[in-house]
Amino acid sequence: MKIAVLPGDGIGPEVTRQAVKVLKSIARRGHAFDMQEALIGGCAYDAAGHPLPAETLSLAREADSILFGAEGGFHYESLPRGLRPGDALLTLRRELDLFANFRPIVSAPALIEASNFKREVVEGLDLVLLRELTSDLYFGEPRGIEKALDGERYGINTMRYSESEIRRIAHVAFRTARERRRKVCSVDKANVLETMELWREIMTETGQEYPDVELTHLYIDAAAMELIRNPRQFDVIVTANLFGDILSDEASMLVGSIGMLPSASLSADGKGLYEPVHGCAPDIAGKDIANPLAAILSAAMMLRQSFKLDEEAARIEKAVDTVLRDGARTADIFWPGCVLVGTEEMGDRVVAALP
Ligand code: IPM
Ligand code: MG
Numbered sequence: 001m002k003i004a005v006l007p008g009d010g011i012g013p014e015v016t017r018q019a020v021k022v023l024k025s026i027a028r029r030g031h032a033f034d035m036q037e038a039l040i041g042g043c044a045y046d047a048a049g050h051p052l053p054a055e056t057l058s059l060a061r062e063a064d065s066i067l068f069g070a071e072g073g074f075h076y077e078s079l080p081r082g083l084r085p086g087d088a089l090l091t092l093r094r095e096l097d098l099f100a101n102f103r104p105i106v107s108a109p110a111l112i113e114a115s116n117f118k119r120e121v122v123e124g125l126d127l128v129l130l131r132e133l134t135s136d137l138y139f140g141e142p143r144g145i146e147k148a149l150d151g152e153r154y155g156i157n158t159m160r161y162s163e164s165e166i167r168r169i170a171h172v173a174f175r176t177a178r179e180r181r182r183k184v185c186s187v188d189k190a191n192v193l194e195t196m197e198l199w200r201e202i203m204t205e206t207g208q209e210y211p212d213v214e215l216t217h218l219y220i221d222a223a224a225m226e227l228i229r230n231p232r233q234f235d236v237i238v239t240a241n242l243f244g245d246i247l248s249d250e251a252s253m254l255v256g257s258i259g260m261l262p263s264a265s266l267s268a269d270g271k272g273l274y275e276p277v278h279g280c281a282p283d284i285a286g287k288d289i290a291n292p293l294a295a296i297l298s299a300a301m302m303l304r305q306s307f308k309l310d311e312e313a314a315r316i317e318k319a320v321d322t323v324l325r326d327g328a329r330t331a332d333i334f335w336p337g338c339v340l341v342g343t344e345e346m347g348d349r350v351v352a353a354l355p
Contacts, residue, residue, distance in 0.1 A: 001064055001065075003063055004036060004037075004056075004066045005066075006068045008069040008085070009073050009085060009285075010071075012071065014286070014288065014290055015070075016069040018346065018347030019295040021351055022316055022354070023299050036059060040056050040088050041071025041086075042075075045076065051084065051087055052087070052088035052091050056088075067295075067302060068275035069276070069280075069295065070279050071086060072086055072279060073282045090139075098134065098266060099168065099169060100168075100169060101263060101265045103128070104126075104127075104262065105252070106255065107125040112256075114335050115253070115255065117254060121228075122232075127232075127236070127251075128237070130169065130173050130238045130244075131248065132239070135241060136160070136195075136241035137157045137158065137159045139160075139241075140157060141160075142158055160195060161198060161240065169238060170203050170207070176236050177213045177236045181235040182212060182214060183214045183235035184203075184235070186217050186239070187243055199240065220243045223237070227247060228254070248261070249277075258332075259276075259293060260294055262277070262295075262298035263277050270306065274302040274305075276298055277294060278291075288344055290330065290343050292350075293330075293346065293350075297320060300312075300314075322355075323346070323350055323353050327339050
């Protein structure tokens with residue numbers, strides 16, 4: 001089991017280190033993980049002049065799965081497009097065709113107090129946000145900032161989806177729902193955008209192949225509202241790249257902190273990139289205060305989705321639960337009466353709690 005470890009920038013390295021620690025502890029009980037590390041993002045730009053060096057891309061291609069940290073930083077934002085850290089992640093997603101992005105939103109009983117929401121709104125919440133990850137405005141052409149004949153500069157991006165791109169994410173949504181509560185809510189903006197009209201048409205058509213799964217549709221604005229009004233109505237939410245980006249940050253607040261959200265990005269052949277949903281958080285990097293649980297839970301998703309090690313994945317999730325129940329909290333999920341711990345100690349506690 002070959003794992004490319006790409007810690008990246010900001011809090012990426014410190015949270016990834018905790019996930020690697022947990023994987024090594026699992027490995028001690030008989031699994032062989034061949035973990036190789038490479039630079040990505042701002043640190044790769046500093047060292048090699050490019051955020052996605054060729055060696056990193058080929059390591060990612062050869063690996064069975066990828067454990068990713070975060071990338072970015074204030075001082076890289078003025079670099080030309082293509083050389084910015086975020087471009088490395090986007091290229092990786094696109095090059096490896098990691099089109100199906102799973103962002104499970106599951107509220108931990110121990111963290112209900114840390115949520116901004118009332119207990120009755122979020123208790124028992126368990127939904128999957130499935131985001132299309134390789135198309136849409138993120139990659140559509142034409143794009144750019146161009147001067148037109150009227151002398152003004154225009155910013156241009158293209159929202160674009162092919163039928164096959166919509167169909168393949170639809171199939172993933174329906175298959176995922178079949179393993180769960182058999183409900184898919186497709187989120188679009190079909191009332192205004194033709195691209196989204198096609199999205200809705202293909203979702204509906206594909207849904208007919210899954211008569212046992214209930215399909216509903218919401219416009220993105222209504223979905224943003226429903227997600228905080230009554231999140232437990234949802235089982236699987238499937239949506240386009242940009243809408244999914246926005247909805248997943250919104251959804252993170254339901255479970256207390258974005259520091260709790262893991263994710264998996266899969267290609268059709270089962271290859272996966274696993275990463276915490278949070279970004280590089282340069283303001284808290286290197287201070288040993290970041291929450292490593294999203295990274296650790298991403299490693300659990302890797303074991304389950306890429307390596308079919310369901311039991312080991314469940315052990316990690318159980319350990320995270322135990323640690324939270326015992327009251328350990330990083331600053332982002334701290335609540336009076338709990339024990340404030342750092343990044344490293346949180347990782348150690350998870351390892352110690354592994355059943
Ligand atoms: C995410 C991030 C990325 C995205 C950025 C870092 C390019 O916000 O994974 O949600 O927009 O997809
Ligand atoms: Mg995002």
